[in-house]
Amino acid sequence: SQQGEEDPQALSIQEGENATMNCSYKTSINNLQWYRQNSGRGLVHLILIRSNEREKHSGRLRVTLDTSKKSSSLLITASRAADTASYFCATAPYGKSTFGDGTTLTVKP
Amino acid sequence: DTEVTQTPKHLVMGMTNKKSLKCEQHMGHRAMYWYKQKAKKPPELMFVYSYEKLSINESVPSRFSPECPNSSLLNLHLHALQPEDSALYLCASSQVAGQGPGNTIYFGEGSWLTVV
Numbered sequence: 206s207q208q209g210e211e212d213p214q215a216l217s218i219q220e221g222e223n224a225t226m227n228c229s230y231k232t233s234i235n236n237l238q239w240y241r242q243n244s245g246r247g248l249v250h251l252i253l254i255r256s257n258e259r260e261k262h263s264g265r266l267r268v269t270l271d272t273s274k275k276s277s278s279l280l281i282t283a284s285r286a287a288d289t290a291s292y293f294c295a296t297a298p299y300g301k302s303t304f305g306d307g308t309t310l311t312v313k314p
Numbered sequence: 315d316t317e318v319t320q321t322p323k324h325l326v327m328g329m330t331n332k333k334s335l336k337c338e339q340h341m342g343h344r345a346m347y348w349y350k351q352k353a354k355k356p357p358e359l360m361f362v363y364s365y366e367k368l369s370i371n372e373s374v375p376s377r378f379s380p381e382c383p384n385s386s387l388l389n390l391h392l393h394a395l396q397p398e399d400s401a402l403y404l405c406a407s408s409q410v411a412g413q414g415p416g417n418t419i420y421f422g423e424g425s426w427l428t429v430v
Binding site: 236238240245246247248249250253293295297300301302303304305306307309 | 318347354355356357359362369370372402404406408411412417418419420421422423424426
């Protein structure tokens, strides 16, 4: 991929369960961002975590960052059918905003 | 709702046609981007404009020609495209380009391009 890998590539869970997806990146970063994309639509920014932060929360979202391992995770708690989407992490090495391969999340009602 | 507006939403063009994709933002952002996205793949960066000047061209073929008439508008001119160029083309903007917090990127809904 352009920037790194995300795993799993696909995740299917029941409504109410938690969903965790992981992202790895290759270069040093100032921050890492997570985006959501509903099928056939544009991407929507979810959350930004700075390189000096280890954890950040926003509503039902929890993001962690481990710069020593060059990895981040996104946890969605109490998932809903409306959370069904693809989730991408993004960094901006050399000023080029690039995206991981993404995780496709399906939340079954 | 996105504050980045793209037109048209769908475009079908022949390989000899000339067409343009248009993008507009009114958030006062000084960086604007074109991305190309194929099915089940992440967006791929094509071009970055910073303060209305082309700052990054990711080795995109010359049949794609970007233009930034002013700080709010971004066009992508298309000429002699190939069927493999069929994809979702996403316009985006951010306060500034680069790695700072100001580079949160706001995307439009995209233009679906089919080359026949």
